[in-house]
Amino acid sequence: MNGIFHFSRQTSGPKRGYFRSLSTLVNHPHIYVFPKKSHSEDSILSLLPTEPPLTELAIGSTSKLPPSPDSFEENPKFLEILQLVLEEHAHEDPESISQAQVMASTSGANLGSGGVFFAPRHKRASKFGAAAAGRGDSSKGVSGQGGAGSGRGGWIHVSDARRPPEFGRIAWPEDIFGSLEADSNGDFVGRNGNYQSSGTYRIVTRDGILGLSPFLREKLADELRKQERLARMS
Incomplete structure (x- = not known):
């Protein structure tokens, strides 16, 4: 092969x-x-x-x-389009919605597919802190930023599916597309969950190539088809 x-x-x-x-x-x-x-x-x-x-x-x-x-x-242009699609649609992804609901029900426990709770008082300054330092432990991250049972909202990671993290851990920085903010009820904040790009994502790693959820992959393909039509008409 x-x-x-x-x-x-x-x-x-x-x-x-x-x-x-x-x-x-x-x-x-x-x-x-x-x-x-x-x-x-x-x-x-x-x-x-x-x-x-x-x-x-x-x-x-x-x-x-x-x-x-x-x-x-x-292709840097592809990465730009990818992030624009995530900014617009990541909060609509059933997988993201599920993670936010789990976060709300567990008040910050690990979210299985790469999401992890971060208390809103730290927001943009620290929501990537654990990931930037390496493969972090979610329980440690939670205890340092509000703790389980805090009853507050937080951030979940939107991550590549090529290497799902083990229980109690978050995805590698190179696998994290960005983060979404949700309230204590598991509902995303603002128009789009205040999506924030991680700035650390890599399309290809030793674990494989781009692994979007079916929902986000189709949204990305739709946007690419749209831009392709416009480019060929010009």
Whole structure:
């Protein structure tokens, strides 16, 4: 295996009935692989199946498959779009909603998929403190910032699913997209949960590539399709 899955897809429109070959990353059927024409051994990775791909909307490029931190070159524009989508929709994600509700019901206990409670009095200045220092222990973070049973709202992390943290811990900084603020009832604060980007997220790590929830992945793909249409019309 070279990290690629090949399949044929029927097209629509003027060439309806025509089949073209597409490639995706093994175990990532939503990430398409295209040869990079300027470098025959390099590949472009994209969430869109359109060929040729628009490099400005691609996830990035890699010199080998599957991609590794050493082989992968991320696309800064893609990261910007990713964060804009998270800012707009992360608070609507069923997984985020579930984490906020668990936080409220447990008053700050660990949230399983990367979320952890931080008391609002510390807000932006410290909500990434434990993560920035390394793989933190959620119970320690809670006791230092209000403690279980404080009856206050706090922050949950929105994290990549490629390596779910063990019980009692939060995700690595490189896996954290950002954070959302919720009140003591588990409802997100403000228009969008006051989403804050972590500034530490990496698209590819030794644990794999971009792992969004199905909800957020589709929202991101929708935005990329929208920008692709606009780019091709201009």
